[in-house]
Amino acid sequence: DTEVTQTPKHLVMGMTNKKSLKCEQHMGHRAMYWYKQKAKKPPELMFVYSYEKLSINESVPSRFSPECPNSSLLNLHLHALQPEDSALYLCASSQEGGWTTNEKLFFGSGTQLSVL
């Protein structure tokens, strides 16, 4: 199984809603990532978890709250989002907690989020 599964595929939420994005992998990978991709732009890194601990937060606003309950699961909790947060949210995983010379990222297909 070389898949990273993201749910839901599409999400529409209001600015006062609380919602969560879910990501799951069963490849035994120890690092997991959240990327954000606006339309017609490249993906941008948001968070990195390594061995279930938050290793990198790219100065993401607190209305985005990541959580890594175990090595296979990664959540992104959303609260009080703005319309400009509408984007494709991509989850990825890689084998090692650090970055070795043969590391590669496996991406899910993303959750397309619309904030009204």
Place this chain on the structure above:
Amino acid sequence: DAKTTQPPSMDCAEGRAANLPCNHSTISGNEYVYWYRQIHSQGPQYIIHGLKNNETNEMASLIITEDRKSSTLILPHATLRDTAVYYCIALLAGGTSYGKLTFGQGTILTVHP
């Protein structure tokens, strides 16, 4: 990580080789060159990576110049399914880089019938 420069778009005829260039003139000695692609409505997909030597796998070949200032990704027999945005990324291996892939604008490759 070194900055990379790619042409914004390229066309290729189906069945022909697609050669995608990437300039990384400021790359350091321990930065790898990675290639990913993103097909419409999907997440990015790893293609290949290398440090100094040319590399080949089942998807593509990577040719890195001797001075490492540029590289070329080669898709030997392009198909319509290879139409995608191709990203060339320079990334420091090891340590705490944690796979911080910094995607540039990439090259939109369109394969025509």
